[in-house]
Amino acid sequence: MPWTPVWYMRQAGRSLPEYRALRREGSILEVLRHPELAAEITLQPVRRYGVDAAILYSDIVAPVAAVGFGVDVTPGVGPVVERPFSSRGDLARLRDLEPDLDLPWVAETVRILAGELDVPLIGFAGAPFTVASYLVEGRPSRDYLRTKALMLTDPATWHALLDRLASIAVASLRAQVAAGASAVQIFDSWAGTLDPDTYRRFVLPATRRILTEMAGSGVPRILFGVGTGELLADFADAGADVVGVDWRVPLDVARRRVGPGPALQGNLDPAVCVAGWGPTAERARAVLAQAGGTSGHVFNLGHGVLPETDPAVLERLVELVHEETSRGRR
């Protein structure tokens, strides 16, 4: 690629008027059952922004919903669980995922996209900790009290839960790659709530297993979380090819923590984009400078696009990244 590639987490979604026009009311899990619609939503930001990758329009709880755990995604709230995971007996509610039977529409969406896109399609899955946090808390959480209590007081059940969720993630990712996804991102969005010792002991092994089992797939594996500044070396150690970095950690600092191996992805503060083009351009140039060159850097925001973002800002931002980094190459 003649420039630093750029895409945006949550590039498909509420900041786009064409998305709001298309999107019916109700749960995303219902939308996903319509492959033509999900594919169109995935394509919208590629057309408008000229980003260098598409990311499948889906949700990290889709697989656990598909095995019948009783999860839905309430608009404006997030994942909501009817009967949260509370003890060992709930493991039986998490059977193996059979993607072809349980959510055949996902592979169908990927196939449509693989035929239409001329940029890579990124598939994804939720990391075991982050999915577990929804299943245990029953809804989005601030303090993760139940999750941490389960982990610390019943480690056997906790590890069994994460193991189940890792298997489900691997099955889902393999199906996406088989259908045509050419990279995968594992979202451990909320792992940053853990101190590093606790992360290493109770979370890292299951995440590492996903990355290891996907190593043979031949596609780049991205691992991302928010507030994970102290976990970046562990993310690299877990086997990520690309480590996602939120906006709190300058990329030069992140590079020292992950070492020379993995690429870095990030890390413009999405709130800066809401403030308008002037601040966005200024901070984007700082991010590019901290990335230290075009090699080993995928430009992205430090978290998902905020609904309040003006799409025109994100469009100009793609141009800026391409222009600045093409210049750097000459």
Added chain:
Amino acid sequence: MPWTPVWYMRQAGRSLPEYRALRREGSILEVLRHPELAAEITLQPVRRYGVDAAILYSDIVAPVAAVGFGVDVTPGVGPVVERPFSSRGDLARLRDLEPDLDLPWVAETVRILAGELDVPLIGFAGAPFTVASYLVEGRPSRDYLRTKALMLTDPATWHALLDRLASIAVASLRAQVAAGASAVQIFDSWAGTLDPDTYRRFVLPATRRILTEMAGSGVPRILFGVGTGELLADFADAGADVVGVDWRVPLDVARRRVGPGPALQGNLDPAVCVAGWGPTAERARAVLAQAGGTSGHVFNLGHGVLPETDPAVLERLVELVHEETSRGRR
């Protein structure tokens, strides 16, 4: 002191049954007008836990409420502002604080406590960024969109706002010290939402001014925020005698970032205390080990006590810290 001192952020409050018994309904700002009551609430955790310091029962928005900005604290929500700060004209709504006239009950509470306590009393103020975030957003926020937009698009007004808030904080802190507080903590609870460049440019100068103006007071100055792993060196650079560290950053890592000067305060994950005594004891020992000895460490949680915490756990935790660190001294 023959051991590592320990106190807990939000040690006075909803986790204590004697607090719930005493606390009338409604805003904390109303309670603060009753010095005997505020003093009693401040004393409760000292009696029950045997902590090595009291922290004044108050709220970081009390001073801006007292100058008439139109702020209240809604139970279960947090600070709520009637007419949020939105542009330069709102600066006129933030006149100088005259503690003796505007909130005389605070000094009165401190005087009562100074007479009753045989441990130090910590006074406190909100740091300019964190108070500004409430004034601008109008309520607790997740993304700080309005705050960041004001900062980035109207820096002159932003700096004037932070300057006003720094003056108010200094006036409030001086009054507390004059009345008998023997240390001060500056809460920049939400500064961790900023990338380090933005923090240094738009926030650090006003915080540094508070610390500088309080240097002559002769009391230790603690600076604390959540998710501030990448800002710890700046917190030291701003002039803090003690740098508060949340649970995400191991204290040995924090020590490398702040250098040898300041003491460190922290940093047990408050959610671990909710999980019970076993996990609490184990993680507390890890925190003490990472602190690397009794010198230059004030044991605390990494953020405030959660309402769900069993007070018996916090009581045993004081004993554990005292016992482990007395042993270490021999």
